[in-house]
Amino acid sequence: MLNIGVLVSGGGTNLQAILDAVDSGIIQNGRVVTVVASKAGVYALQRAENHGVEGVVLAKRDFSSQDELDAAIVAHMKSRNVDLIVMAGYLSIVGDRLIDAYENKIINIHPSLIPSFCGKGYYGLHVHEKVLEYGVKLTGATVHFVNNVPDGGAIIAQKAVAVEEGDTPEVLQKRVMEQAEWHILPQAIAWFCDGRLTVDGRNVRLLP
Numbered sequence: 001m002l003n004i005g006v007l008v009s010g011g012g013t014n015l016q017a018i019l020d021a022v023d024s025g026i027i028q029n030g031r032v033v034t035v036v037a038s039k040a041g042v043y044a045l046q047r048a049e050n051h052g053v054e055g056v057v058l059a060k061r062d063f064s065s066q067d068e069l070d071a072a073i074v075a076h077m078k079s080r081n082v083d084l085i086v087m088a089g090y091l092s093i094v095g096d097r098l099i100d101a102y103e104n105k106i107i108n109i110h111p112s113l114i115p116s117f118c119g120k121g122y123y124g125l126h127v128h129e130k131v132l133e134y135g136v137k138l139t140g141a142t143v144h145f146v147n148n149v150p151d152g153g154a155i156i157a158q159k160a161v162a163v164e165e166g167d168t169p170e171v172l173q174k175r176v177m178e179q180a181e182w183h184i185l186p187q188a189i190a191w192f193c194d195g196r197l198t199v200d201g202r203n204v205r206l207l208p
């Protein structure tokens with residue numbers, strides 16, 4: 001049974017999908033032991049409380065540097081014996097100290113088909129605004145390991161979602177969440193907790 005620590009910044013719908021997947025048995029060898037929010041008052045913390053999971057706030061502005069914030073997150077996760085860190089709608093930067101402490105043990109969900117519409121400035125609704133602006137017919141979501149290139153880690157899972165006539169960024173975001181994010185994130189976590197993921201450079205292989 002692996003201990004999962006979830007980093008959040010907003011509504012926590014991806015956190016909810018993870019909690020529900022543990023309850024439903026989609027995730028059998030992992031349990032969420034702590035939720036760390038980048039700011040106070042986010043609904044993700046309410047979701048954690050509703051589920052009896054510890055919620056704490058580690059906000060960048062409370063630390064003198066990115067490195068200090070990273071050190072606090074690492075110390076917190078280690079104190080909870082966390083084996084896997086999941087960034088679920090997390091909007092703060094993660095620095096080298098955190099990435100190095102959890103090499104290939106941090107995964108992130110990004111709401112596009114990486115390498116499209118990702119990197120600096122591509123988060124939340126901005127991603128879907130750019131998707132609509134460009135006029136692509138397919139978008140989707142990507143789960144990837146976190147390395148020191150924003151949205152640049154080895155890809156674990158992707159799922160395509162159709163862009164439809166008249167989509168607004170909000171409508172498209174919801175479809176990508178419902179049809180892709182809330183499915184591939186729990187699935188990737190289950191594969192990790194089952195020990196079925198191997199990483200060779202940029203290639204992630206799913207073992208039988």
Ligand code: GRF
Pocket residue numbers: 008009010011012013014015044088089090109110111123124125173177181
């Ligand atoms: C959404 O835009 C999602 O695509 C991205 O973070 C945002 C909020 O997610 N991963 P959540 O509802 O806080 O999980």
